[in-house]
Amino acid sequence: MSIDFHKLAVAGIQNLKPYLPGKPIEELERELGVTNTLKLASNENTMGASPKAIKVMQEAITQVDLYPDGNGYVLKQKISEKFDVGLEQLILGNGSNDILDMIARVFLCEGREAIFSEYAFAVYPISTQAVGATARISKALDSDHDENPYGHDLDAMAALINDKTSVIFIANPNNPTGTWLKSDELQNFISKVPENIIVVVDEAYCEYVESSEYPDTLKWLNQYPNLIVSRTFSKAYGLAGLRVGYGVCNEQIADLLNRVRHPFNVNTVSILAATAALDDDTHLQKCVEMNTKGIKFWRAACQYRGLDYIPTVGNFITIDFEQDAMPIYEALLREAVIVRPIANYGLPNHLRISISTPEDNQRCLDALDKVMQELGIDN
Numbered sequence: 368m369s370i371d372f373h374k375l376a377v378a379g380i381q382n383l384k385p386y387l388p389g390k391p392i393e394e395l396e397r398e399l400g401v402t403n404t405l406k407l408a409s410n411e412n413t414m415g416a417s418p419k420a421i422k423v424m425q426e427a428i429t430q431v432d433l434y435p436d437g438n439g440y441v442l443k444q445k446i447s448e449k450f451d452v453g454l455e456q457l458i459l460g461n462g463s464n465d466i467l468d469m470i471a472r473v474f475l476c477e478g479r480e481a482i483f484s485e486y487a488f489a490v491y492p493i494s495t496q497a498v499g500a501t502a503r504i505s506k507a508l509d510s511d512h513d514e515n516p517y518g519h520d521l522d523a524m525a526a527l528i529n530d531k532t533s534v535i536f537i538a539n540p541n542n543p544t545g546t547w548l549k550s551d552e553l554q555n556f557i558s559k560v561p562e563n564i565i566v567v568v569d570e571a572y573c574e575y576v577e578s579s580e581y582p583d584t585l586k587w588l589n590q591y592p593n594l595i596v597s598r599t600f601s602k603a604y605g606l607a608g609l610r611v612g613y614g615v616c617n618e619q620i621a622d623l624l625n626r627v628r629h630p631f632n633v634n635t636v637s638i639l640a641a642t643a644a645l646d647d648d649t650h651l652q653k654c655v656e657m658n659t660k661g662i663k664f665w666r667a668a669c670q671y672r673g674l675d676y677i678p679t680v681g682n683f684i685t686i687d688f689e690q691d692a693m694p695i696y697e698a699l700l701r702e703a704v705i706v707r708p709i710a711n712y713g714l715p716n717h718l719r720i721s722i723s724t725p726e727d728n729q730r731c732l733d734a735l736d737k738v739m740q741e742l743g744i745d746n
């Protein structure tokens with residue numbers, strides 16, 4: 368082959384490091400011959416989807432010979448009713464990643480800048496770089512910060528704003544840290560951002576946050592027309608495999624995002640299942656309660672063992688092993704437990720563990736105790 372095709376790619380893609388997903392169960396079982404694998408690597412909801420959504424999906428299978436409704440009307444209608452936002456303010460995505468990508472395609476290009484925090488969600492740098500824009504990464508709060516260690520430092524983010532800034536990505540709560548921003552601090556930040564800069568608040572885990580100080584950002588949309596809120600059915604709704612998310616924003620922005628949206632980006636099964644999932648508050652509540660218990664379980668387990676963890680409000684907890692975490696990760700794989708190394712986030716000593724049922728949490732903790740003893744790690 369005489370051509371190096373890498374050189375033909377546009378500049379942003381040449382140096383792009385692809386997203387590193389959690390290890391799939393099938394891959395681990397093929398490689399190590401283990402069975403009964405517990406995957407706690409991708410913040411999936413192991414309680415599963417609402418039974419109502421599952422029933423709807425089974426029925427929807429018979430409709431897949433036809434293209435979906437490209438506008439996703441029934442789902443938009445449901446979101447609009449439930450959250451009291453206009454139909455024209457909504458954009459549906461093939462997962463909320465799709466929404467983040469659309470935002471980058473509409474508002475970023477070479478010569479423009481996106482701001483996000485150190486340790487923020489890995490898709491922001493990818494979407495930014497893919498369209499040739501420049502990422503400006505703000506320092507996170509200190510690792511020993513009282514409330515929000517490793518969290519977004521909004522002052523540091525504001526300090527990076529300049530006349531090239533086009534988009535600011537904020538994850539609230541953030542992944543992989545599990546940290547979050549309170550209503551007054553976030554609103555104070557947004558009110559300082561010039562209106563010609565898009566502020567994206569990524570609320571992938573919002574359903575899990577029980578504090579009354581968590582921002583009700585949808586109520587701010589009239590006041591801040593440059594705000595886009597993105598949400599997903601992948602986490603608390605237990606529909607990660609379907610790929611559905613949505614964005615809520617000003618009507619003009621929704622119109623622009625719709626211009627780059629792939630015509631049938633959300634499939635029929637997804638549209639109907641997500642619509643049904645929004646009708647099952649009981650199931651959602653059960654999942655949130657189980658998660659809150661799981662956070663308490665992991666907090667107590669870490670404290671008892673003298674392990675440092677980042678205080679979380681998400682469905683995962685990130686633990687600091689104060690040494691290279693890779694051997695622990697690998698030893699856990701041999702116990703058929705998949706967690707998530709996050710060296711690619713600049714946190715090589717940490718592992719992120721998704722929170723699950725009491726049985727799964729206990730099984731993961733037992734495996735962790737076992738491998739730490741085997742590795743001679745004494746905290």
Ligand SMILES: *Cc1c(COP(=O)(O)O)cnc(C)c1O
Pocket residue numbers: 410461462463464465488538540541542569571598599600601602607610611612
């Ligand atoms: C999981 C996650 C998403 C959602 O991804 P989907 O594409 O909707 O599955 C978005 N943002 C953050 C911070 C996440 O952790």
